[in-house]
Amino acid sequence: MSTWKPLSGTQAVAEAMRQINPDVVVAYPITPQTPIVEFFAQYVANGIVDTETIPVESEHSAMSATVGAAAAGARVMCATASQGLALMWEVVAAVPGLRLPIVMPVVNRALSAPINIHCDHSDTMGATTIGWIQIFSENGQEAYENMLLAIRLAEHPDILLPAMVMQDGFITGHSVENVEIFDDDKVKAFVGERNPDRYLLDTEHPYTIGPLALPDYYFEIKRQQEEAMRQVKKIYLETGKELSKITGKEYPYFESYKLDDADAAIVVLSSTAGTAKDTVDKMRAEGKKVGLLKPKLFRPFPYKEVRTALKDIPVVGVLDRSMAFGAYAPVYAEIKNALFELDKRPKLQSYVFGLGGKDIFKSDIEKAFNELLSGEVNSEEERYIGLRG
Amino acid sequence: MTEKKGWKDLMRGADLPPASSLEYKTGSWRTSRPVWDPDKCTHCMFCVAYCPDMAISIVKSEEGVKGFNGRIYKGTVRLETDLDFCKGCGICVHECPTHAIEMIREEEATSSK
Numbered sequence: 001m002s003t004w005k006p007l008s009g010t011q012a013v014a015e016a017m018r019q020i021n022p023d024v025v026v027a028y029p030i031t032p033q034t035p036i037v038e039f040f041a042q043y044v045a046n047g048i049v050d051t052e053t054i055p056v057e058s059e060h061s062a063m064s065a066t067v068g069a070a071a072a073g074a075r076v077m078c079a080t081a082s083q084g085l086a087l088m089w090e091v092v093a094a095v096p097g098l099r100l101p102i103v104m105p106v107v108n109r110a111l112s113a114p115i116n117i118h119c120d121h122s123d124t125m126g127a128t129t130i131g132w133i134q135i136f137s138e139n140g141q142e143a144y145e146n147m148l149l150a151i152r153l154a155e156h157p158d159i160l161l162p163a164m165v166m167q168d169g170f171i172t173g174h175s176v177e178n179v180e181i182f183d184d185d186k187v188k189a190f191v192g193e194r195n196p197d198r199y200l201l202d203t204e205h206p207y208t209i210g211p212l213a214l215p216d217y218y219f220e221i222k223r224q225q226e227e228a229m230r231q232v233k234k235i236y237l238e239t240g241k242e243l244s245k246i247t248g249k250e251y252p253y254f255e256s257y258k259l260d261d262a263d264a265a266i267v268v269l270s271s272t273a274g275t276a277k278d279t280v281d282k283m284r285a286e287g288k289k290v291g292l293l294k295p296k297l298f299r300p301f302p303y304k305e306v307r308t309a310l311k312d313i314p315v316v317g318v319l320d321r322s323m324a325f326g327a328y329a330p331v332y333a334e335i336k337n338a339l340f341e342l343d344k345r346p347k348l349q350s351y352v353f354g355l356g357g358k359d360i361f362k363s364d365i366e367k368a369f370n371e372l373l374s375g376e377v378n379s380e381e382e383r384y385i386g387l388r389g
Numbered sequence: 390m391t392e393k394k395g396w397k398d399l400m401r402g403a404d405l406p407p408a409s410s411l412e413y414k415t416g417s418w419r420t421s422r423p424v425w426d427p428d429k430c431t432h433c434m435f436c437v438a439y440c441p442d443m444a445i446s447i448v449k450s451e452e453g454v455k456g457f458n459g460r461i462y463k464g465t466v467r468l469e470t471d472l473d474f475c476k477g478c479g480i481c482v483h484e485c486p487t488h489a490i491e492m493i494r495e496e497e498a499t500s501s502k
Contacts, residue, residue: 097402099401099402099404160401160402206407206408207400207404207406207407208404208405208406208409209402210403211403213403217393217403219396220394220396221399221402223396224396224399224402
């Protein structure tokens with residue numbers, strides 16, 4: 001039997017961690033991630049989980065200890081946001097190359113400067129090219145379920161890559177909603193135990209991890225890493241089917257909402273997709289055919305499937321909650337990439353919104369939809385929602 | 390380590406089988422080599438401890454070996470430097486309390502032989 005609990009998004013992630021019961025958790029407090037580790041530390045203190053937590057003095061040390069424990073053979077988790085991710089970056093970038101299946105929830109927060117504690121995606125968008133699996137979550141419920149998916153993906157013997165599970169700082173991270181927590185036994189059976197094929201504490205079978213690799217081997221190792229990433233899409237769907245048996249839900253690469261016959265569509269990640277769905281409903285009721293595509297699996301990016309989903313839509317607007325200064329915004333760039341193969345492509349418009357936690361309203365999204373429907377778009381121009389002129 | 394493996398044949402994530410550095414002969418990096426004079430050696434083990442490449446092997450010797458001042462040194466004694474692994478850093482020369490080791494240019498060593 002599942003249980004409905006009033007949980008914040010961060011608490012929902014802590015619930016997933018309780019059920020996963022990792023061997024080791026190492027994290028350093030950073031707003032707005034802190035409640036994840038606070039809630040989880042209570043489970044540790046109360047003996048509800050068997051996890052060992054390691055107090056550290058910084059995120060760089062947190063990820064370093066995580067790497068050490070994962071290499072030793074443990075199932076290990078970390079958690080971070082924004083400046084924390086930035087501080088641990090050196091080690092974060094090393095994890096995929098070491099092929100350690102670390103799962104790390106990230107509660108998206110704007111990156112300094114100016115210093116800001118609120119939501120945008122500039123923290124994890126800076127980490128899209130280094131080889132972590134990335135899954136974005138619309139709400140606490142999705143964040144909880146994505147954690148369960150992530151641990152299975154990361155530890156799959158054909159993958160063995162780290163995974164980040166994102167949700168929006170404060171907007172979902174600190175907001176309490178009803179979250180359905182599935183039966184402990186079923187989830188534990190789904191998650192299983194980490195069963196590494198080799199680990200450093202196995203002294204009977206020694207091996208070397210993390211050696212120097214110069215021009216004669218570095219490239220080959222990186223090509224291996226890409227091969228592992230290419231396995232993710234298939235295993236994501238397979239694992240999602242397995243999770244469906246517990247949750248009754250589906251786990252596609254992205255959510256399509258009233259997209260099939262749409263005259264205009266918006267692509268947007270995470271919590272704003274919820275606002276956009278409301279807008280779609282309102283506009284549909286008024287006879288305007290609009291739809292939404294909400295990417296969930298962002299690394300690896302499902303180019304082919306996104307292309308198929310958007311190919312017949314006359315005009316598509318992509319809403320990014322971060323900028324890629326001097327380049328197309330991160331989600332927009334992926335959508336534009338995905339559509340290149342088509343002979344006849346949708347018209348495109350890039351919008352940037354909500355930096356540093358600036359609110360976006362249904363009226364803003366409706367305005368964007370109306371602009372898209374008018375056809376007054378320019379695929380080479382970046383437009384801004386909610387920016388004072 | 391003769392034929393380099395392609396990406397499909399390497400161990401995952403740059404992991405390596407154990408003790409593979411034994412196959413990697415770093416002696417070819419050397420431009421100078423240490424020459425050890427057993428007659429000046431007290432077998433104090435300083436060179437053995439300081440050698441960064443473990444290139445000086447040791448053995449137990451019951452009967453002992455002749456060394457400094459013509460004495461017989463028994464117990465743990467050092468052997469010749471293993472030139473397959475000695476990179477020629479000269480640390481052993483610097484540390485030796487009895488000046489039993491000297492560095493010579495590699496070309497001197499090879500031409501005199």
